[in-house]
Amino acid sequence: MADSDATEESIACFSPGLAGIPVAESAVSYVDGKLGHLEYRGIDIEQLAERSSFEETSYLLLYGKLPTANELAAFDAELRHHRRIKFRIRDMMKCFPESAHPMDSLQATVAALGMFYPFPKSLEGELGPKTVHQVCVNLIAKLPTLVAAHARMRHGDDPIAPRDDLSHAANFYYMLTGEKPYPLTERILDVAFIVHAEHEMNASTFSTLVTASTHADPYTSISAAIGSLSGPLHGGANEDVLHMLNEIGxxxxxxxYLNGKLERKEKIAGLGHRVYKTRDPRATLLVKLYKQLTDKIGVDTDYQIARQVERLSESTLGAKGVCPNVDFYSGIVYRKLGIPTDIFTPIFAIARVSGWLAHWKEQLGNGRIYRPSQIYTGKRDQSYIPLEDR
Incomplete structure (x- = not known):
């Protein structure tokens, strides 16, 4: 094949952002973007949101099956037992600037965890199941503690120690606010964790796999995922939605506002998804949660504006498959619960770590490093020019 033919073939195969190109095989989750359908290990997300808990959903993602009552009780007990963090981690966080974004703090502290919990390999060169399990428990259990501790320490307050008698969701809310949540608040956070726990090959999951493929330790891999999630095109979109709602007023x-955005061909925060061509099923579930909450404490302006944005955008963007995604309503729910805006994306990470770890476990059996190719567009066969002749 001639060089020109090879170049043309490479260009034909080039897909910006790897759009539509499979990069792994996985049994963790399934998304049907045309129908707006999401499954974890074959179970519809709506069933999990209505009947499961985050702890049970995490077990499902990690081990590929729903746990028995004894298995769930043991897993839940481990998560509760491992919520605490080393005092040196807290001392390190005290040195962070007060202006540090919570995602930057989380990425740094998760990476630091790897120094306190070394990740050994067995003599056979493969990781034992107990070691892998302990890493998963450590990260799922400690992320809420890291987020809540930084949220309080940046304001000069002492972190609140976790409580072993509270669920994963309730304990996070308690450590963040100092108050035990009402049952409805606990349930809303629990479902929010469930719907954010996994979503196949997104940017942060891919970051996990790329880093893990080098045999980097899992704390480094999850730290890389957090870094990807921190970007506004990924996890930070729910903050952008609230800024938009505030701007609309x-x-x-x-x-x-919408007409101006459309005329300038600007993106509307919270609308559209790379996979879904209809309404994101997770957005539907969050709206249900919000309605339960407003039945208790009333509807606020944010929700009324958001609903109007959705209604008016249906006629112009709906036909193009641009519909509300999970970020469109998640921020409204969290704000209603009194959670600071810059904690929204860390909540995403608290939930998504279960999915990242499920994919990390799959990657362990692969052993092939990610090494994609590129299409070179620069000059060739150039001569070096001596410094005095330039």
Missing amino acids: SVENVEA
Whole structure:
């Protein structure tokens, strides 16, 4: 084949952002973007949101099956037991600037965990199941503690120690606010954790796999995933939605705002998804949660503006498959619970770590490093020019 033919073939195969190109085989989750359908290990996300818990869903993602009552009790007990963090981690966090974003703090502290919990290999060169299990428990259990501790320490407050008598969701809310949540608040956070726990080959999951493929330790791999999640095109979108709602200000301003965005061909925060061509099923579940909450404490302006944005955008963008995604409503739910805006994406990480670890476990059996190719577009066969002649 001639060089020109090879170049043309490479260009034909080039897909910006690897769009539509499979990079792994996985049994963790399934997404049907056309139908707006999401499954974890073959179980519909709606069933899990209605009937499961985050602890049980995490076990399902990690081990490929729903646990028995005894298995779930043992897994839950381990998570509760390993919530605490080393005092040197807390001392390190005290040195962070007060202006540090919570995602930057989380990425740094997760990476540091690897120094306190070394990741050995067996003599056969393969990781034992107990070692792998302990890593998963450590990270799932400690991420809420890391997020809540930084959230308080940056304001000069002491971190609140975790409570072993509370669920994963309730304990996080307690460590963050100092108050035990109402049952409805606990349930809303629990479901939010479930719907954010996994979503196949997104940017942060891919980051996990790329890093893990080099045989880097799992704490480094999860830290890399957190770094990817921190970007506004991935996990930070729910913060952008609230900024947009604040900018709009009232229901009456929605139409003019949307028209201006469309005329300038600008992106509307919280609308559209690389996979879904219809409404994100996770957004539907979050709206249900919000309605339960507003039945208790009333509807606020954010929700009214968001609903108007969704209604008016249906006629112009809905036909193009641009519909509300999970970020469109998650921020509204969290704000209603009194959670600071810059904690929204760390909550995403607290949930998604279960999915990242499930994919990490699959990667362990692969052993092939990710090494994609590129299409070179620069000059060739150039001569070196001596410094005095330039």
